[in-house]
Amino acid sequence: MKSRAKRNLVEATAGYIFAICAVIAIFAVCSITAYMITKGTPAFSTVGVSELLFGMRWEPTAAKPAYGIFYIIISSILGTGGSILLGVPVGLLTAVFLTEVADKRLAALVQPAVELLAAIPSVIYGLLGLMILNPAMYKLEKLIFTGSSGHQFTGGSNLLCAVIVLAIMILPTVVNVSASSIRAVPDELRAASLALGASKIQTIFKVTIPAAKSGIMTGVVLGIGRALGEAMAINMVAGGSVNFPLPFNSVRFLTTQLVSEMGYAEGTHRQVLFAVGLVLYIFIMLVNFALQKMRKEAAGHE
Amino acid sequence: MNDHAGSLLTEKRKRTQDLYLRFLIFLCASFTVLLLAGIIVYVLMAGMHRVSWSFLTSVTSVLKGTVGIAGNIVNTVMIIFMTAVIATPVGVGAAIYLNEYARPGKLVDGIEFATETLSGIPSIIFGLFGMMFFGQTLGLGYSLLTGSLTLILMVLPLITRNTQEALKTVPDSYRHGAVGLGAGKWHTIRTILLPSAMPGIITGVILAIGRIVGESAALLFTAGSAKALPRTIGDLFPKVFQSGGTMTIQLYLSATSEGDFETAFGIAVVLLLLVFLINLGTKSLAANFDVTRKK
Numbered sequence: 001m002k003s004r005a006k007r008n009l010v011e012a013t014a015g016y017i018f019a020i021c022a023v024i025a026i027f028a029v030c031s032i033t034a035y036m037i038t039k040g041t042p043a044f045s046t047v048g049v050s051e052l053l054f055g056m057r058w059e060p061t062a063a064k065p066a067y068g069i070f071y072i073i074i075s076s077i078l079g080t081g082g083s084i085l086l087g088v089p090v091g092l093l094t095a096v097f098l099t100e101v102a103d104k105r106l107a108a109l110v111q112p113a114v115e116l117l118a119a120i121p122s123v124i125y126g127l128l129g130l131m132i133l134n135p136a137m138y139k140l141e142k143l144i145f146t147g148s149s150g151h152q153f154t155g156g157s158n159l160l161c162a163v164i165v166l167a168i169m170i171l172p173t174v175v176n177v178s179a180s181s182i183r184a185v186p187d188e189l190r191a192a193s194l195a196l197g198a199s200k201i202q203t204i205f206k207v208t209i210p211a212a213k214s215g216i217m218t219g220v221v222l223g224i225g226r227a228l229g230e231a232m233a234i235n236m237v238a239g240g241s242v243n244f245p246l247p248f249n250s251v252r253f254l255t256t257q258l259v260s261e262m263g264y265a266e267g268t269h270r271q272v273l274f275a276v277g278l279v280l281y282i283f284i285m286l287v288n289f290a291l292q293k294m295r296k297e298a299a300g301h302e
Numbered sequence: 303m304n305d306h307a308g309s310l311l312t313e314k315r316k317r318t319q320d321l322y323l324r325f326l327i328f329l330c331a332s333f334t335v336l337l338l339a340g341i342i343v344y345v346l347m348a349g350m351h352r353v354s355w356s357f358l359t360s361v362t363s364v365l366k367g368t369v370g371i372a373g374n375i376v377n378t379v380m381i382i383f384m385t386a387v388i389a390t391p392v393g394v395g396a397a398i399y400l401n402e403y404a405r406p407g408k409l410v411d412g413i414e415f416a417t418e419t420l421s422g423i424p425s426i427i428f429g430l431f432g433m434m435f436f437g438q439t440l441g442l443g444y445s446l447l448t449g450s451l452t453l454i455l456m457v458l459p460l461i462t463r464n465t466q467e468a469l470k471t472v473p474d475s476y477r478h479g480a481v482g483l484g485a486g487k488w489h490t491i492r493t494i495l496l497p498s499a500m501p502g503i504i505t506g507v508i509l510a511i512g513r514i515v516g517e518s519a520a521l522l523f524t525a526g527s528a529k530a531l532p533r534t535i536g537d538l539f540p541k542v543f544q545s546g547g548t549m550t551i552q553l554y555l556s557a558t559s560e561g562d563f564e565t566a567f568g569i570a571v572v573l574l575l576l577v578f579l580i581n582l583g584t585k586s587l588a589a590n591f592d593v594t595r596k597k
Contacts, residue, residue, distance in 0.1 A: 007486060014488035015403055021395030022404070025416040025462070028455045032423065032431045039434060090330045097331035101324070110331050112581075113338040119577040120341065121516030123553045124570050128341060130557060131348070168337065175334070201320040229424020231519040232554060255426050255519070262430075262523055277430045281423075288422040292415065 033281075040278025043067070043271040052275060058242040058252075060261075060269040067272045069257075073279060075245040076254045079159060079234070080227040083166035088220055090167070091174030092209075098175070099182045100204050118172035126236030129165045134237060137161055141248050154250040157239030162251065165233050170223035177222060181215020182208060218294050225287040228280070231255035254280040345574055349567030357568055361531045371569055373529035376538075377446060377546035381525065382514050384450035384542070385457060390507055392454070393461025398491060400462070401469040421459035425520035428456045432524040444545040449525025456520060457510035464509065468502020469495060505587045512580040515573065518550040527551050549573055 044052055047067045055068020094114070098107050138156030145151040185208050193203040209216070231253075239250025240260065252260075257276050265273050352369075360370030396413070404410045432452030442448045472495055480490040496503075526545030529552060532538050547555070549569050556566040 011486045011488050014491070015399075018395045018399035018403055021392045022399035022413050024392055025396060025420055025458060026412050028458070029416040029419050031435065032427070032455075035431055035434050036427070090333060093327045093330035094334045097327045101327055102331070106331075110335055113335045116578060116581060117334070117338050117341075119512060119516070119581050121518065121550050121553075121573055121577065123516075123518050123550045123557075124341070124345065124573060127553065127557045127563075127566050127570055128344060131563065132344070171334065171337075199316065199320050201323050202316070205323065225422055225424075229426065231424070231426040232522075232550075236554070236558060255424070258426055258430065259519065259522065262433075274430075277427065281427055284422065284424060284427065285419075288419050291422065292418055 036274075036278050036281045039271075039274040040281070041275070043268070043275035046268055046271060047275075052272065053279075060265070060272065065268065067268065069254075069272070069276055069279070071242050071244055072252050072254055072257050072276065075159065075243075075251040076228060076280075076283070078245045079162050079166060079238075079251070079253055080224055082159075082163035083170060083227045084220060084223055086163060087167035087170045087223060088174055091171050091219070091223075092178050092216060094171070094175045095178035095182055096204055096209070098179050100200075100208065114172050114175045117168075118176070122169065122230060122233040123236070125165055125169055126233035129161055129233065129237035133161045133164060137248075145248070151248065152243075152250075154239050154248065157237060157250050158248045159238065159245050159251045160247045162234040162238040162253070165237055166227045166230060169230060169233060170226045173222050173226055174219045177219030178212070178216045181212040181218070184215065185211045214294065214298055218291065218298070221287060221291050221294065225284060225291070228283055228287065229255060231259050235259045254283070342574065345567060345570045349564075349569075349571040352564050352568030353571050358572070361529060362565070369565060371529075371549060371552060371565070371572070373531040374547055374549045374552045374569075376531060376541075377525070377529075378515065378548040380446050380538070380541065380546070381450050381453065381521075381548060382511055384446065385453045385514055386507055386511060388450070389454040389457050389461055389510060390503075393458050393506065394465045394496075394503055396458070396462045397465035397469060398495075401466055402487065402491060402495070417459045417462055420455065421463070423456075425456060425517060428452050429520040429523050431455075432520065437524060442543070444524065444526035445543045446525055446546045447542050449521045449546075449548075452520050452524045453514055453517065456517070457513055460510050460513065461503070461506040464506025465499060465503050468499035468505075471502070472498045501587050505584050508580055508584050508587070512577055512584075515548075515576050515580065516550060517548070518554055521548055521551055522554075525551070527555055 047055075052067055052069060053073070054070045055066060056070055057066035057068045058071065059066045094110065098110055098114075102110065134156035136156070137158060137160060138154075141151075141153065141156060141158070145153070189207050189211055190203055193207040194200070198206065234253060235256040238253065238256060240252070241250050242252045242257075243249040245251050254276055258273060258280075261269070262273055356368065357370050358375065359372050360366075360368040361373045362369050362371075396417075400410065400413060404413075429452065432448055432455075436442050436448040436451045437444065442451075476494050476498065477490060480494050481487075485493070525547065527547035528545040529547055532541050549572065553566050553569040553573070556562045556569065
């Protein structure tokens with residue numbers, strides 16, 4: 001009888017311990033949100049909401065400091081958008097190759113390549129961008145801007161480099177998610193299209209991809225999240241000053257602003273950096289909400 | 303007559319369009335493969351001559367004239383160990399709760415939502431939170447412990463998700479059989495479910511290790527960048543509370559503020575090798591993921 005009571009106790013305790021483990025995730029998200037908000041909001045009152053969000057001047061260490069992060073915000077948006085424009089078509093077509101075109105042998109070559117690309121640490125992408133892209137970009141820059149007085153030379157560290165590096169970094173995500181949603185398209189659709197006289201390629205672009213649209217969109221949104229949150233790689237290739245995001249300008253993103261200035265910032269400067277973190281967090285949360293809504297809808301369709 | 307010519311024309315246009323699109327598809331796929339090949343070749347060419355026994359076993363010192371990453375390797379290993387030791391039981395526990403105990407409802411929705419959200423938060427935000435909460439509020443400062451605690455939150459969803467997937471593949475008949483024989487829930491989990499789900503759990507842990515090896519943004523403001531090597535085994539424990547940069551952090555610093563690209567590429571070679579090995583490991587495990595197929 002005693003051992004039975006002991007057993008019941010062990011059973012109950014185990015249940016509670018597992019529940020605690022599971023609740024830690026909720027606790028973590030709540031505390032991260034709470035910290036981002038409490039640390040990020042003071043700057044809005046010290047600097048002023050419109051001056052902070054829409055100010056065009058970022059001079060935190062000047063005698064009369066200015067803390068406008070408008071250029072930083074639009075750099076992040078444009079950089080992410082550019083990387084999506086570049087990375088999604090390549091990723092989608094690679095996914096089409098993997099699922100619809102390639103035979104087993106070729107697919108066995110491309111699939112591991114995609115997986116390994118996903119596994120490469122971001123600092124390595126940054127290092128390669130620094131050594132390969134930046135010098136090439138500098139040559140291009142000299143070619144385009146020689147003689148023009150308005151352009152400040154960057155040595156090749158610019159928005160374009162960041163966009164290219166980001167596009168490469170989101171490629172595996174887009175390929176994997178698109179490929180699995182294309183695989184989920186029922187074969188009857190393909191067979192019907194082929195039977196009606198459409199060619200294989202027509203079937204892919206007119207039937208299969210439209211049918212896999214929602215899954216592909218999920219991949220795109222995941223890519224947006226990746227690109228918005230990437231910090232180290234683009235910090236190494238995008239240059240070090242806050243500018244309007246023109247292709248050949250040196251730019252700062254929300255993430256790179258944190259990486260490069262958090263180490264030494266003090267006082268209001270530090271507060272503003274936390275506000276930058278809060279803006280980034282809000283963007284990421286919007287992406288997350290969109291993603292979860294899309295997933296729920298996809299699950300509802302099944 | 304006219305109609306016939308017209309349809310021939312569209313047929314021809316169709317074929318050239320097909321050809322063009324097919325070419326684009328091949329171009330994109332070969333770009334992906336060539337990109338990887340290019341990265342590997344470039345990193346090896348630029349960094350291979352840097353990697354030697356002394357590079358792996360000594361610490362960079364102007365005084366002794368040595369260049370090495372031994373300190374960073376020790377830091378990386380310690381962070382991996384501390385993170386995995388804590389994150390694995392918690393992540394597995396959460397998965398067990400979600401799959402075996404919980405009934406659908408608000409709490410489960412909340413946990414699922416939180417897990418999903420955690421996996422979508424970028425590492426720089428984790429770094430910021432780790433610096434504020436573990437570093438400042440809890441007073442741990444820049445230390446390997448602060449870094450590990452931060453990374454635990456980051457890899458938790460990875461371990462939970464993989465364990466959940468593994469638990470889902472365990473057939474219900476196993477559970478019914480155990481309960482029918484009079485086993486309690488915990489007993490069933492311990493003796494039947496966990497062993498069956500082991501390949502999935504290990505896959506999750508290895509994926510987490512891969513994530514930690516490649517992580518940099520979350521560690522910059524939590525674990526810091528010190529590269530000293532502990533002199534004795536006894537020095538390892540106090541190291542937990544001291545700053546320590548992993549290999550990725552050292553790569554970043556070498557390539558930016560220190561301007562030492564040779565070392566940066568040397569570390570890149572070591573990192574590439576590591577992540578490729580990890581990838582191989584998860585693949586071979588995934589092959590025997592499904593317990594029902596196992597003999």
